[in-house]
Amino acid sequence: MEQPHYIIEMNHIYKSFSGVEALKDVSINLKKNEVVGIVGHNGAGKSTLIKILSGALRKDSGEILIEEKKVDISGPKAARKMGIETIYQDLALSGNLDVAANFFLGNEKRRFFFLQNRLMKEEAKKVLDELKIKIQSYSVPVDFLSGGQRQAIAIGRAIYNKAKVFIMDEPTAALGIEETKRVGDLINQLKKQDVGIFLISHDIHDVFDFCDRIAVLKNGEMVDILNSDEVTKDEVVSLIIKGTR
Amino acid sequence: MFQDRKNLLYYLGLFSPLIFLVLLILVFSLLHPRFLHPLNIFNVMRQISITGLIALGMTFVIIVRGIDLSVGSLLALCGLVGAVIAKGGLVERFSVGVNTELTNPWYWALAGSILIGLVAGSVNGLCITKLKVPAFVVTLGGLSAYRGAALIVSDGGPISGFNEAYRWIGQGKIGMVPIPVIIFLVFIVLCHIILNYTLYGRYIYSVGGNPEAARLSGINTDLIITSTYVITGFFVGLSSFILSARLNSAEAVAGLGYELTVIAAVVVGGTSLFGGTGNILGTIIGAMLFGVLQNGLVLLNVSSYVQQIIIGTILILAVAFDRFGKSARSV
Numbered sequence: 001m002e003q004p005h006y007i008i009e010m011n012h013i014y015k016s017f018s019g020v021e022a023l024k025d026v027s028i029n030l031k032k033n034e035v036v037g038i039v040g041h042n043g044a045g046k047s048t049l050i051k052i053l054s055g056a057l058r059k060d061s062g063e064i065l066i067e068e069k070k071v072d073i074s075g076p077k078a079a080r081k082m083g084i085e086t087i088y089q090d091l092a093l094s095g096n097l098d099v100a101a102n103f104f105l106g107n108e109k110r111r112f113f114f115l116q117n118r119l120m121k122e123e124a125k126k127v128l129d130e131l132k133i134k135i136q137s138y139s140v141p142v143d144f145l146s147g148g149q150r151q152a153i154a155i156g157r158a159i160y161n162k163a164k165v166f167i168m169d170e171p172t173a174a175l176g177i178e179e180t181k182r183v184g185d186l187i188n189q190l191k192k193q194d195v196g197i198f199l200i201s202h203d204i205h206d207v208f209d210f211c212d213r214i215a216v217l218k219n220g221e222m223v224d225i226l227n228s229d230e231v232t233k234d235e236v237v238s239l240i241i242k243g244t245r
Numbered sequence: 246m247f248q249d250r251k252n253l254l255y256y257l258g259l260f261s262p263l264i265f266l267v268l269l270i271l272v273f274s275l276l277h278p279r280f281l282h283p284l285n286i287f288n289v290m291r292q293i294s295i296t297g298l299i300a301l302g303m304t305f306v307i308i309v310r311g312i313d314l315s316v317g318s319l320l321a322l323c324g325l326v327g328a329v330i331a332k333g334g335l336v337e338r339f340s341v342g343v344n345t346e347l348t349n350p351w352y353w354a355l356a357g358s359i360l361i362g363l364v365a366g367s368v369n370g371l372c373i374t375k376l377k378v379p380a381f382v383v384t385l386g387g388l389s390a391y392r393g394a395a396l397i398v399s400d401g402g403p404i405s406g407f408n409e410a411y412r413w414i415g416q417g418k419i420g421m422v423p424i425p426v427i428i429f430l431v432f433i434v435l436c437h438i439i440l441n442y443t444l445y446g447r448y449i450y451s452v453g454g455n456p457e458a459a460r461l462s463g464i465n466t467d468l469i470i471t472s473t474y475v476i477t478g479f480f481v482g483l484s485s486f487i488l489s490a491r492l493n494s495a496e497a498v499a500g501l502g503y504e505l506t507v508i509a510a511v512v513v514g515g516t517s518l519f520g521g522t523g524n525i526l527g528t529i530i531g532a533m534l535f536g537v538l539q540n541g542l543v544l545l546n547v548s549s550y551v552q553q554i555i556i557g558t559i560l561i562l563a564v565a566f567d568r569f570g571k572s573a574r575s576v
Contacts, residue, residue, distance in 0.1 A: 076461060092461065096454035096521035097447075105451055106462030113443045141522075 006068070007032055007164050007196050008053070008084075013062035015048055022048040024220045026062075030165065030196040035187060037199045037211035037228070040240055044217040046200050050167050053198070054086040055079035066164075083164035087171065092154045095143035099135055100124045102142055103157050128156045131189050148179035152186055159193060166190065166197045172206055184210055204233055218243050261566070262514055262530045269534065273541035280544060287423055293536040294425035295491075296503055297529065298484040300510045301436045302477030304528045307511050308440075308453040309470050310520030311373065311380040315387030316481050316507055319365050320500030321395040324485035327358035328404040328495035331411060335400060351411040351490075359482035365391060366478020370471030388504065395497040405494035415491025425487050432480070437525040449473065454521035509556060510535055513563040535559075 008030040015023040023045045030036050038046050051057040053064070055076040064071055066082055073079050079086075086092075093102045100117065103124040109116045121138055128135060133152040135145065142150055151171060158166065168187075172180040187210050190197060201207050207214055208228055216223040216239040223243050226236070235245045273280045299316050306313050329335065333348025365387065372383040417424045440446040451459040452469045460466050489495035514531025516523025535556060542552050 077463070080461075092458055094451045094454035094458050094521070097450055101447060101451075105458065106464055108444055108447060110444055113445070115442055115444060115447060117442075 005032060006030060007066065009063075009065040009068075010049070010053065011063050011065070013049065013052065013064075014060045015052060015057065016060060022220050023052075023059075026217070026220070026222045028215055028222065028225065030198060032194050032196055033191050034213070035191060035197045035199055035211045036225075037201060037207035037214045038217065039201065039204070039207055039214060039236065040217035043219075044240075045220040046217055047169070048220075049217070050086075050169065050198060050200055053079070053084060053165075054167055055084075080161075080163075083162060084167065085158035085161070085163035085165070086167040086169065087151060087154050087158065088169060092157075093142050093150055096141045098141060099128075099138045099145075099153055102153055103127075103160065105157075107161070123160075124156070127160050128152065131156055131159070131186065133186070146179060147174050148182050151183065155186060155190065159190075159195075164195055166195055168197060168199050170201060171199070172201065172203060180206070204237060207236075208233060216240055262527060262534060262563075266530050266534045266537065269537050269541065273537065273544070277541070277544045280541060283421060285540070285544075287421060287426065289533075289536045289540045290426045290429075291423040291491075292540070293532045294423075294429040295484045295488050296506045296510065297429050297532040298432060298480045298487075299477065299503065300507045300514075300528050300532050301432055301525060302473070302480040303507050303511045304436070304514075304516055304523055304525060305440070305449060305473040305476050306380075307508075307516045307518060308449050308520060308523050309473050310453055310456075311470060311473060312384060312508065312518070313369065313387075313474060313477050314381070314384040314504045314508075315365070315369060315391055316477065317500040317503035318388050318391035318395065319362060319478065319481045320485045320488065320503060321495075321497050322365070322391045322398065322485075323358040323361045323482045324489040324495040324499055325395050325398045325404060325497065326361045327354035327486050328407075328489055329398060330354045330357040331407060332404060335404070347408050347411065351407070351414065354411065355414075355483075355486045358486045359479055362478035362480070362482025362485070363475055364478070366475040366481075367471065369478070370474035373474070374467040374470050392497070399495070399497045401497065403494050403496040407490065407493055412490050412493055415487050415489070415493075425491065428483070428487065433525060433529060440525055445469075445472075450521060505560075506535060506556075509560040509563075513559060518564065 006029045009027075010029065011027045013023050013026045014021070026045065026049060028036070028038075028049070038049065040046050048057065052059045053073065055073045055078055058074075064073060071082060073082065073084070094105065097105070100121040104120045109120050109123075125138065131152070133149070133156060135149060135153075137144075142153060145153075155166070171183050175183065184206075187197060187199070199207065199210055211228050213225055214228050214231070214236060215225045216236065218240065223239050238245055279285055299320070303313060303316070330349050331347045331351065331354040369380075369383055369387055372378050373380045414424055419427060440449065448459070448464050448469050451462070451464060452466050456466050459469075485495075485499070488499060510531035511523070511528050512518060512531070513534055514523070514527035514529070516527060538555065538559075539552060542555070543549075
């Protein structure tokens with residue numbers, strides 16, 4: 001059997017806020033082409049765990065390995081450099097700029113002082129087409145696009161920047177049924193791109209539809225990590241609430 | 246379906262100032278036969294040039310969610326410093342004559358005016374980004390402080406009487422086109438190119454649209470914000486020189502209330518006070534709108550008191566329209 005190759009390993013992570021332990025000895029890992037769902041109540045420690053990985057918070061103790069090398073994630077920029085990309089609902093895009101401008105923000109293609117807008121548009125379109133993302137207009141500000149499309153642009157940009165790990169924080173929270181389905185398609189597309197995905201969600205259906213493994217947190221502790229085809233929804237719900245099946 | 250409606254509103258918002266301007270020109274040309282006379286047209290254009298130049302800089306400021314209330318006061322200060330340099334002090338201040346000799350040539354005066362503008366712009370920008378004082382407060386302070394400095398520099402009175410070369414910048418013409426209009430046109434083109442086709446322009450829009458996203462993308466947002474006030478300072482310095490050349494006099498009361506005219510032109514031209522949107526062409530249309538309105542009302546013998554009421558009302562309506570557009574978009 002092939003050696004499981006983890007792109008991310010988080011081992012024995014502890015974090016407390018002014019005496020309150022938010023994370024107690026939490027370990028989790030992620031393989032290429034895999035989606036791991038992280039579920040739990042509000043305050044279970046989901047966002048704390050993910051913020052540590054995305055560089056927004058520093059851990060108290062424990063270790064993080066990226067492709068089996070120990071790393072120190074000092075901030076959001078450092079995390080991005082290491083290929084960890086967090087997809088927020090709205091934070092990442094400039095609503096007043098068009099698709100290509102957002103796609104290349106901070107990384108623009110230019111000749112001397114002048115932007116090469118046509119080239120950037122073509123490249124952005126190429127990447128998004130490959131992901132089967134349809135955008136009806138590349139020339140209007142992205143504010144005029146739907147929430148799902150904006151998310152798709154952020155994901156496309158991350159892929160273009162060679163991200164290895166995606167953190168998706170409640171990606172379907174503000175979306176309708178149709179849009180949620182499209183995000184699901186997108187996640188499946190992403191899986192084929194040799195990346196790993198952490199998916200944080202309140203929606204137990206999403207988690208079962210999209211994830212290969214499900215990690216359940218409760219009161220800052222890792223209750224269990226299960227293969228999603230070996231459990232039922234009821235069992236996961238029971239784990240979230242009671243901590244046992 | 247409603248995606249299309251949102252797009253329609255977007256384009257309607259984009260073109261409404263232009264539509265309004267065309268309507269205004271139509272109405273005035275029907276009501277007054279001399280309105281469309283080339284002489285009058287160039288007269289309006291020259292009038293617009295001075296506030297229009299400052300409005301170019303203000304467009305940058307407002308796109309990054311800022312505001313600069315100090316431009317009127319700074320204009321007086323810059324103009325006076327230039328005049329003092331030209332005159333070599335305050336001794337010769339009232340030598341009004343046709344061929345007045347100057348101690349220093351006009352270009353030193355111009356350089357001095359622009360330098361003061363740049364310095365004041367940097368001070369504004371640094372107070373906003375480093376001391377974290379809101380732009381409204383910083384430049385409101387500047388509105389008072391720069392006016393005070395102008396009064397000190399001039400010792401309260403005007404400085405008048407420059408030589409022909411100096412005055413030519415404000416009063417001269419090439420063919421039928423006044424020099425201030427030519428200067429204005431050059432900077433319109435330059436600013437339009439900068440804002441639309443350069444990396445710097447892209448960063449301006451990005452910082453205005455979502456400062457957090459801009460910062461996460463590695464853009465130095467403080468530097469970008471500060472630079473917009475420096476640009477505005479440059480234009481204030483330049484137009485202060487043009488104004489004193491045109492009037493053959495620099496005064497501490499110059500530019501009173503210009504902040505309103507300038508901000509009104511920018512906002513009516515479609516630049517949102519919420520930041521992120523706007524463009525140079527819109528600002529030009531906004532400036533022309535007020536210029537044409539003022540000129541037309543004068544031709545029709547409407548009292549200047551009433552004009553002020555009209556300008557204020559249009560400003561408020563323009564912002565209300567912007568807000569309406571915003572809420573329609575976020576449906």
